[in-house]
Amino acid sequence: MKxxxxxxxxxxxxxxxxxxxxxMNSQAEGAGVxxxxxxxxDPVVTKSYVDQAIQQALKxxxxxxxxxxxxxxxxxxxxxxxxxxxxxxxxxxSSADEVKIVDVKPGQILIASAGTxxxxxxxxxxxxxxxxxxxxxxxxxxxxSNGGAVKNxxxxxxxxxxxxxxxxxxxxxxxTVMVRGGYQIK
Numbered sequence: 001m002k003x004x005x006x007x008x009x010x011x012x013x014x015x016x017x018x019x020x021x022x023x024m025n026s027q028a029e030g031a032g033v034x035x036x037x038x039x040x041x042d043p044v045v046t047k048s049y050v051d052q053a054i055q056q057a058l059k060x061x062x063x064x065x066x067x068x069x070x071x072x073x074x075x076x077x078x079x080x081x082x083x084x085x086x087x088x089x090x091x092x093x094s095s096a097d098e099v100k101i102v103d104v105k106p107g108q109i110l111i112a113s114a115g116t117x118x119x120x121x122x123x124x125x126x127x128x129x130x131x132x133x134x135x136x137x138x139x140x141x142x143x144x145s146n147g148g149a150v151k152n153x154x155x156x157x158x159x160x161x162x163x164x165x166x167x168x169x170x171x172x173x174x175x176t177v178m179v180r181g182g183y184q185i186k
Contacts, residue, residue: 100179106167109186112158116181123175124168125150135163 101121104110109128112118127135127144134145139154150156150165158164164183167175 109166111164113182118156119178125165126168
């Protein structure tokens with residue numbers, strides 16, 4: 001008789017657990033557990049959803065008459081540039097977001113278009129500016145004036161065209177720069 005009691009208790013216990021689990025599952029479905037990630041009903045957002053939303057915003061957003069002034073094909077370091085501004089040719093927003101790696105030799109000047117960002121990755125660089133105004137070092141939150149040293153791996157912002165960077169005086173090694181936006185090499 002003990003065996004029949006144990007079997008009956010086990011069946012009731014397992015059956016009750018299955019029934020309770022199905023009740024919890026049906027209640028959870030109403031709470032949004034089965035919603036697609038990244039929808040407005042689900043607060044969890046996946047990377048692919050964010051990438052899609054950004055791409056849609058870039059394609060459909062704006063539409064105004066103003067476009068960034070960045071060249072469609074930036075000048076390569078081995079080819080000297082002849083345009084006066086480096087940003088006079090039209091562009092698309094995808095080239096403005098693209099990061100280029102540029103090597104600058106001693107004696108050359110990497111001139112930024114308005115809105116361009118630089119990060120010096122290797123070498124010793126100095127700011128070049130035709131006037132007394134400098135360049136914003138966004139990492140330190142300071143303004144670096146003409147001839148001032150640039151720290152490696154610091155984000156530099158060029159709000160106006162005509163300013164740039166060059167190899168520090170006395171150095172014979174190139175500088176390697178990550179560039180986002182328009183530029184030219186003089």
